[in-house]
Amino acid sequence: MTVRALVFDVFGTLVDWRTGIAAALARSGVVGDPEELADAWRMGFLLATQEVVRGDRPWANVDALHAATLDALLDVSPEERGRLVAAWHRLDPWPDVPSGLEALRSQRVVATLSNGHIAMLVDMTRHAGLRFDALLSAELAQTYKADPAVYSLAPRYLGLEPHEVMLVACHPLDLAGARAAGLRSAYVDRPLEHGPGSPVRADPDADIRAVDLHDLAAQVGNA
C-alpha cells in the first residue's frame, strides 16, 4: 500500500461538533434541549448539502447553509444567528487529534478534505492548534460530499494518483464516496459523535479501521 497523503474529514472525525454546538445553543438561551437542537441543526445542514449535490439548491458556503438551516429551526436575532454560525468555526478536537495528527504528519502529507470552506477551516485549525500541509475543501469544487468532484480535488491538488491518497473519516458514506473516486479509505471510530449510546457504526469496506489517530498512525506506519 503506497499511501502518500492522508486527507481528513473534519466535522465529527477530528472535532466534536455536538458538544461545542450544544454549549453554544445553551449559552444563547434558546428554548429546547441543546443537544437535540444541535442534532436537528446538523441534520438540516446535511440535507441542505445534499440539495446542492443534486442541483436543487445553488452552492453556498457552510456559513450560509448553517444560517438558513438555523432559521428553519429556531427564531433567533441576526446577532444571535451570527454567534451560533461562528461557533462552528471554533470547535474542540477529540483528545487524540492534535498529537495523533502530528504523528501522521511525520509519516505522510496531511490535508483536510472537508465540506467546510477554507476560511472556516483556517479558523478551526488555528483554534484547535492543528497543523495540516494544505487545506482542501469542497468549496474548491463548489459542491459537497459525497459528490465525486470533491474527492477528485485531493489527487489533483496534491499531484498524486487517486490510489495514493487515503481519506480518513468516521462516516461510511464519506468513505464510500472516496472509494468510488479511487481513493483509499480509513475508518476511525468516533462513538461519541452523536452522544453516548448512539448506534454503533462500522465500515467493513475500509482499508484500515482505527480507534483513534494514534492507532491509525501505527497502522499506516506499518503499511
Added chain:
Amino acid sequence: MTVRALVFDVFGTLVDWRTGIAAALARSGVVGDPEELADAWRMGFLLATQEVVRGDRPWANVDALHAATLDALLDVSPEERGRLVAAWHRLDPWPDVPSGLEALRSQRVVATLSNGHIAMLVDMTRHAGLRFDALLSAELAQTYKADPAVYSLAPRYLGLEPHEVMLVACHPLDLAGARAAGLRSAYVDRPLEHGPGSPVRADPDADIRAVDLHDLAAQVGNA
C-alpha cells in the same frame, strides 16, 4: 490599518531559489556557469508565465513550465530534467523566514499566494519547515501573477475584504498587482535574490517596507 491576513510570495521572498538551483545545476554537470544558467532558467520561466497571462500559452503548472523552459536552455536527459525540475520543490528559506513567519502567524492569518502549484508548495513548506494556515496558489485561478485573478483568490478564500489582506513580496510588480486588486502591500528587501551586487530594488508605494520578516512582524504588530 486592519490587516487580518498576510499572504506571501514564495520564490525569492521566502526561499533562495538562485543558490539552490545553481547548486542543482552544478551537481548535474551541465556545461556553463551554474548561476548564470539559474538566472536564465528563471527568466525563461517568468516569460512563459506571462505568455499564459496574455492567453498566448495554455495554462500548465510550474513543473511543466520549468521542464519546457529548461529544454529551451539545455540539452538534458529526461532523468536529469526530472531531477532539476524537482529541485524547485526543495529550496532553502532565507535565514529569518522560519522564525519570522511564526512570529507573524501569532499575529495574523498567514497563507502563501504563489505561482507555485499546491503540490509544489506542500513539498516546499515541508522541506523548509514553514507553517502556513493555508496554501493559496495561482493554480486555483489557472493563471499566473500579475493577473488580477490571482490576487482576488486571497480575499475570496480567506473570507475577507481585499483591504484586510496584505501581500508580502520582494518584487515591486507583484506588489503593484496586489494593490491593483485592492490588497495592501509589504515590500521585503531580498538583496541577494539575484546574487551579490545585483541592482537595488525598492517599492515606494508599499504600505510597509521591511528588511526581513522579523522587521515586518514588528511593524505589523504596531500597526
